Amino acid sequence: MRVLLLSFLACLFILSCNDSKKDNETTQNKKEPIVYDMYEPSEMALLMNEMYAHNLKIKQDILDGKMPAEFPLEFLKIHSAELTKAKDRNATFESFSKLFIQTEKEIFNQASTQPIEERFNNAVNVCISCHQTNCTGPIPRIKKLLIK
Template sequence: MKAKSLITLLLLLILMACKNKQTVEPNKPTPLVEEKEPMQMYQMSEMAAYMEQMYAAHQQMKQQILDGEEITKLSFDLENLHSAAFTDPKDYDAFFKSWANRFKQYEIQMIENPEQAQHYYNQAIQACISCHEVKCAGPLPRIKKLIIKP
């Protein structure tokens, strides 16, 4: 009986030892990192690029207002709010158009009423905040920093 058990055990060990093993070919180095698909570069939409341009312009306008300088013109075209292409065309809806039109009105008022530039500037920034709270919250912390505090 002991001999049968010993033979069975020996056969099991031999079978397990003969199991297929993966061998590394000596000429092919084992990669240290898994190969992945190449990264796709983020392509900013026309609207995103336009909003970045407006953000930079409003940083300058904020400083001008704080320095007591008059803002006589905008460095960007307000009509691009209605012509720049969105990442998702569905985002150009009635909600966006409504806030974009308010923003345009405040920007025009800021130029036409230099004595109330800070008020209209803040109203324009608040229009951006109100729209971004619903549409695209990502840039909200940056936009909120544009507000001129009394």
């Protein structure tokens, strides 16, 4: 029984970085929530969802003509948050996370002469590039953050 439960949980973890998650999302509201109660996302998955929500807000601010106020310091957790698969924290991950923090900080650089939309899209493109290396599932969702 325990083994069954563990393999069930393992499947859910694997799904978190899988394309099938996307299909689930569209029907999420209609489905019973039992499965979601059992799914325990990693620190990194939680941070990623936070980063998604925060960047969505930044995008809206930019579209409304407001300047985003401050670089969200919690994003720095990307350097330490525990991943679902610990081995994913490799050299590629480290260099993309550094690049991501740099480009995200640029959004808040008031001295920059580059248009804010471009700076925002640069950061989102780093999200996408890192995801292309090992976690392709959320990419279609992340692309929706881009300012057209």
